[in-house]
Amino acid sequence: MSNVIAFEPRPSQPRLRRPGLLVRAARAGLAGWNRRRDLHRVLKCEQLPPAGAILPRLHAEEARLDAARRAGQAEYDLHRHIMLLIAILAETAEAAPRPVAGAPRAAICL
DSSP states (O other): OOOOOOOOOOSSSOOOOHHHHHHHHHHHGGGGGEEEEEEHHTTOOOOOOOTTTTTTHHHHHHHHHHHHHTOOOTTTHHHHHHHHHHHHHHHHHHHHHOOOTOOOOOOOOO
């Protein structure tokens, strides 16, 4: 049994394959994620971008950290890597289309 979990990709987003422990840590961290507080700390910026707009930057930095992890480099920061994965999961969910309130639901035919 593999210890690697594949994230389901969204359109126009890269597919991520990371060790199960990293994924479980990121999923557990979602419960305490506060976009206003935590995204400022992860991005080191003053103003929050619109939901989903920052995903390419998050993916690029996460890919850099993952490469450092795989190479066993001393500069690898596990805490930052998990924070980036939490931010990616949270921003992906935040940017996902939501049903319009009050709109009729589509009938499901079986």
